[in-house]
Structure formats: structure tokens, C-alpha cells
Amino acid sequence: MNHATFKQSLSADTPPNDASVYLQALWYDSKGDWDKSHELIQDLPDADAAWIHAYLHRKEGDIWNADYWYRRASRKRLSVSLDEEWEQITAALLAR
Template sequence: MPTSTDAIVERLLARKPLPPLEPKAAWDAELAAAIAGLDEHRFVIAALHLANDDVASCHRIAQASEGDATADLLHATLHRREGDYWNAKYWYARTQHALARADAAAFVDACEAAKGSDGKLEQRQWDELLELVRWTRENCV
């Protein structure tokens, strides 16, 4: 099992298929434990949990830092992923984060309306998750 941040990111990048819009559980429970044990900034850990579909672990971290732009973006994204669409739009409207997209509410609506996606929504979501991981690693120290 990977123990370094780089090794965890590499494992996440190799996952197939793309993560579901609404995960039911962490993609890899052992990886969740490894992420939790990292000596990294809490937002790096939260973003890695989110990329591993561990919405609950991300939620604990984001909620504890409510009002911080990065925490609020993580909070919005995790609510979208858990299917709490109204709450996701609330948090997207609240965040002032540089990664927050102007069409975030429309993307939330598209995820809510999805009934068997063609993969485009999952690809956009994955791209956003990876960007969030990259950004937190570069900016949260």
C-alpha cells in the first residue's frame, strides 16, 4: 500500500473506471487509511479523500475549516458528490476560491439530472478533482 503522497496520487491517477458521480463508499479503504496517515496539510488530505471517493472523511475536514475558501470549495464538491445538490449549490455560491467555476451550479444541475451518464460528467468531475489535488499540494503548506 502506498505511504507517500506521490505514491497515493499515482495510485489514484491509475484508477479505472472514472469515479462515479455519487460514490457509495471509498474506492479503496486501505488507501483511505494511508491518506489519513499522511503528514500533509489538512486540505491536501481532504482533496485526496475526495479523489478516493471518501466523502465522509473529506466532509469532516472541510466542515472544521468552514469559511476558508479552499474548505468551502471542498465542501461544495463533496456535497455534489454525495447527491446533496441544494447544499452543493449553496457552498459553490459561497466560495471565493480561484478554482470555483462560474458554471458550477449548472454542473450540479447536470449531475442531479444524470440518469446513466455517457462519461462526460464523470470526466469533468475527475478533471476537477485532480485539479483540486494539484492545487492543494502546490498552495497549502
């Protein structure tokens, strides 16, 4: 799956069948379902999950919690828009 295909999937009612749990979380977030996105990612122990978790808490406005998760992801909170960060995370995951 490439970035364009993933973005096109946002017009569907369900995420793509071949989307990883990380991409599913970003898909649900983009569709406005923060809770589902958070549910999918919150218990995963790796850096990619932590990055998405940080982004979600930043989006929520819980900056202290977001910064904790950025540290867990070995990243710093950037001063880009939430849309730009969503694009960065998505692109990084799809590039693998």
C-alpha cells in the same frame, strides 16, 4: 509534495504525513471515504475548504447545497467531471 507523489500515495492505507487537512480530505474522498473527507473539511471557514465542501456535495448529488458552498468559495459550479474537478482542486492546493 508534488501532484505525482500525492497521486501515488493513493495506493497507501493512510494519507501522506505532510498532507494538509485539505489534501487529506481529497485523499479520503479518492479512497471512497466521503464521510471522512466531509468530516475533515466541514467546519473549516476558508475558501479552500468551501471549494472542497462544494465538490463533495456535488459528488453526493446535493446540487443546492453544493452551489451554496461554491458561492462561499467565490466559485461557480463548472460542467466538468467530478474527476476533473478533483484534479483541479488537488493541483491548485499542491501549487501553493
